[in-house]
Amino acid sequence: MNILFHVTTANSGTLLKSLALAARRANASFAVFFTHEGVSNLEDAELLAALSGSRAVVCEESWRRFRPGFDCPVEQGSQTTNSALVGEAERVVSL
Numbered sequence: 001m002n003i004l005f006h007v008t009t010a011n012s013g014t015l016l017k018s019l020a021l022a023a024r025r026a027n028a029s030f031a032v033f034f035t036h037e038g039v040s041n042l043e044d045a046e047l048l049a050a051l052s053g054s055r056a057v058v059c060e061e062s063w064r065r066f067r068p069g070f071d072c073p074v075e076q077g078s079q080t081t082n083s084a085l086v087g088e089a090e091r092v093v094s095l
Helices: 013-025 036-043 045-051 060-066 079-088
Strands: 003-007 030-034 055-059 075-077 091-094
Touching: 003 013, 003 079, 013 030, 013 045, 030 036, 030 079, 036 045, 036 055, 036 060, 055 060, 055 079, 060 075, 075 079
Parallel strands: 003 030, 003 091, 030 055, 055 075
Antiparallel strands: none
């Protein structure tokens, strides 16, 4: 994988959407890991569309903390999953 986007803040969705679309135009493979308040970005249908076809994982503990009672639209994982994704990525972009 070329890029791992590591999303930790609630206000990073617009930037992530632009970066994901730019990565697609450049034919770069990417994945996204959402943690802490970054999980709230998963409410954005346009962002989810921009991530379509890529691996998107949310920290299950963060999901339970910040989005209790909501269905998760992406794969749930752990910080161990995050570490594995970091190890696979050529570059990590933290948002």
